[in-house]
Amino acid sequence: MIRPVIALMLLMLVAPPGAYASAAAPDPLLGSWVFDDPPSYPGVTMMQVERIDGAIRGTLTTRWYGAIAMRDATSDGRTLSFTIRNLNDRGHPTRRWTASVDGGVLHLTGDIWYAHTAQAGRRGSAAEVRARTFHPAGPLPALRAPADDGLARTPPxxxxxxxxxxxxxxxxxxxxxxxxxxxxxxxxxxxxxxxxxxxxxxxxxxxxxxxxxxxxxxxxxxxxxxxxxxxxxxxxxxxxxxxxxxxxxxxxxxxxxxxxxxxxxxxxxxxxxxxxxxxxxxxxxxxxxxxxxxxxxxxxxxxxxxxxxxxxxxxxxxxxxxxxxxxxxxxxxxxxxxxxxxxxxxxxxxxxxxxxxxxxxxxxxxxxxxxxxxxxxxxxxxxxxxxxxxxxxxxxxxxxxxxxxxxxxxxxxxxxxxxxxxxxxGGPLLRSDGLEIWTKPLSGAGQAVALFNRTDAAATISVPESIAAGRLRDLWRGIDVPATTRHFAVPAHGAVLLRTVAG
Structure with missing residues (x-):
């Protein structure tokens, strides 16, 4: 039987540099941590951290985004620091998060999109890890345009x-x-x-x-x-x-x-x-x-x-x-x-x-x-x-x-x-100082004409005969306007909608 002291000396002789230190004082942040009552957003349910070839690798598993990979992760044995992708906030494409252990409790803090997260977690069992593991969906199909199905012939x-x-x-x-x-x-x-x-x-x-x-x-x-x-x-x-x-x-x-x-x-x-x-x-x-x-x-x-x-x-x-x-x-x-x-x-x-x-x-x-x-x-x-x-x-x-x-x-x-x-x-035809004329072709060779006043004061907008020759109908008032009428009073932030009238 090898005495404990001799065994320790043998281990120190044959182990690679740093191995004894890791065995004596392992990084308390490594492993799988679970969160029992995560907030609704982003809903972090698990954190997993490992060291591979000396580098820290890890993920946050969330209800909203599945498994979020840690980036630029560092650990001093007391605090883990890493960034995550922050896709929804174009002004802040990444965010820095931290995790630390105190008395066997993991404290995770960070920001994503509009939310600040501060969660307390514990070591997870193998069953808990399996239950929280995110399973990515399969590959997306190749692009293939379908035949016209005849739906939505007019706007829904x-x-x-x-x-x-x-x-x-x-x-x-x-x-x-x-x-x-x-x-x-x-x-x-x-x-x-x-x-x-x-x-x-x-x-x-x-x-x-x-x-x-x-x-x-x-x-x-x-x-x-x-x-x-x-x-x-x-x-x-x-x-x-x-x-x-x-x-x-x-x-x-x-x-x-x-x-x-x-x-x-x-x-x-x-x-x-x-x-x-x-x-x-x-x-x-x-x-x-x-x-x-x-x-x-x-x-x-x-x-x-x-x-x-x-x-x-x-x-x-x-x-x-x-x-x-x-x-x-x-x-x-x-x-x-x-x-x-x-x-x-x-x-x-x-x-x-x-x-x-x-x-x-x-x-x-x-x-x-x-x-x-x-x-x-x-x-x-x-x-x-x-x-x-x-x-x-x-x-x-x-x-x-x-x-x-x-x-x-x-x-x-x-x-x-x-x-x-x-x-x-339809779309804009004329735009000038907040006053706009839009046109839209209609079936039967007709045309709709919209007059918009985007200013803060009432204005008169004139419809050129080249846009809509002949008689017009005012659709909001439900009346035909005289053939000679080409000037329309449009209130501030208001509109007039016209349609050409045949004959």
Whole structure:
């Protein structure tokens, strides 16, 4: 039997430099740590650290972004310091994090996007590590353009929950919105989609099937209710592990979710990049991940209008149709104020080409009725969306639609400009000192002419005969104007919408 002292001397003689120090004082930060009650964002559930060839390697496993690799990691045996990619914050593409151990408790701190994280963790068992391990989805499919499926021949029209309700929605509210579409006459004006945005999702069952949360006890029954009123039902999900509001996304379950949506009777799907930004951050991967869901919807056997929501990145209008899309967002989220609405409508959306039957540029939902803008500003909002053949998705509480808002939204002549069968996207023709004239070709050799006053004072805008010879009809007032009339008073932040009249 070798005495302990002799064994220690032998170890010191044969071990490589530094090995004895590691054995005597191992880095307490190495190994797997788990967090029992992580915050909702980014939801760090595990930290794993190892030393390979003298270099520290590690990952943070999160609910939102899967496994986040540590970069430039260093450890002095007491504190681990590393950076992570910070994709959503363009001004800070990386962030520095630290971890330290005190009394067997790991203290992790750091920042990502809008959130500061300070979590306490403990050593994890092998079973806990297995349960928290993130499993990446398989490779994305090769690009292959689908055949035209005949859907969305005109811009989709309807209602969506997000602008008014955010994630605070339930079955009863959606049924009430469906009823209100009927009783207000908005359904008969063309608004037929009832779209449930973020906040309906629950968890997955043992077979991986996504279930609605407790606020939506039976999604198939809800779809049947909506369909019975001559309307169509829309849903929302994300290609990432989490949606924008933190609910379960479709990552790793794309075809399964598409089949589930079809079985429920869903007619429209909004696919919002959200946490998918972490995994799909270049033009090729974004195209492929949107094609993946597009193909899955086609394979489901149910005709489903497909709305791409990746905020206008990578020239989406150039390839939206080729991945199965019927409309694609051209911008970030709209808010209920004139500045944001006008920036989107006058500047952002007009940059995108290729709109037409089966595929539309989407400058986001309507704010009419939510109260943040004046009547003239809302009239500009609707005129801009109509002249650009944009989808018309209302976003207010339909039960509280004022007479003024209802008159604007249900104006059949304005809606007809948006829904014109030619499907041309109108655009600016003349711009001068905040006054603008836009035109839009219409079927039957007609033309729509929009006059915009972006200034803070009322102004007169004159329509040249070269733009619209002959008689004109004022669509907001619902009257034909005399053939000699070419000068129109336009209020501050207001609009006039005209249409040529044959004969």
């Amino acid at each position: 029209m309807g209602w969506s929950s997000w602008n008014k309700f955010g994630e605070h929605i339930d079955d009863a509210t959606i049924r009430a919105m469906a009823d209100a579409l009927v009783t207000t006459g908005l359904r008969d004006a063309g608004y037929i989609y009832v779209n449930i945005d973020d906040g309906w999702q629950g968890e997955r069952d043992a077979a991986g099937r996504l279930q609605p949360n407790a606020r939506f006890p039976d999604m198939k029954a809800l779809a049947d209710y909506v369909h019975a009123r001559g309307l169509k039902l829309g849903l929302y999900t994300s290609p990432g592990p989490r949606t924008c509001a933190g609910y379960v996304g479709s990552y790793g379950h794309v075809h399964q979710d598409a089949a589930t949506f079809a079985a429920w009777g869903v007619d429209y799907l909004k696919y919002d990049l959200c946490s998918g930004e972490w995994f799909y951050d270049d033009a090729d991967s974004v195209r492929r991940v949107y094609q993946e869901m597009g193909a899955a919807l086609r394979a489901s056997g149910r005709p489903i209008v497909y709305s791409l929501c990746e905020y206008g990145r990578f020239d989406v209008a150039d390839w939206g149709r080729a991945v199965g899309g019927h409309l694609w967002r051209t911008t970030g989220d709209i808010t209920d104020d004139y500045k944001t609405m006008s920036d989107i409508g006058f500047v952002r959306n007009p940059r995108f080409p290729h709109a037409g039957p089966g595929g539309w540029n989407d400058p986001d939902m309507l704010e009419v009725g939510n109260g943040g803008m004046s009547e003239d500003e809302y009239r500009t909002h609707l005129t801009l969306w109509a002249i650009q053949a944009a989808p018309l998705m209302m976003g207010h509480d339909l039960r509280q639609t004022s007479r003024t808002a209802l008159a604007m939204l249900a104006n059949r002549e304005v809606v007809a400009v948006d829904q014109d069968a030619l499907g041309a996207q």
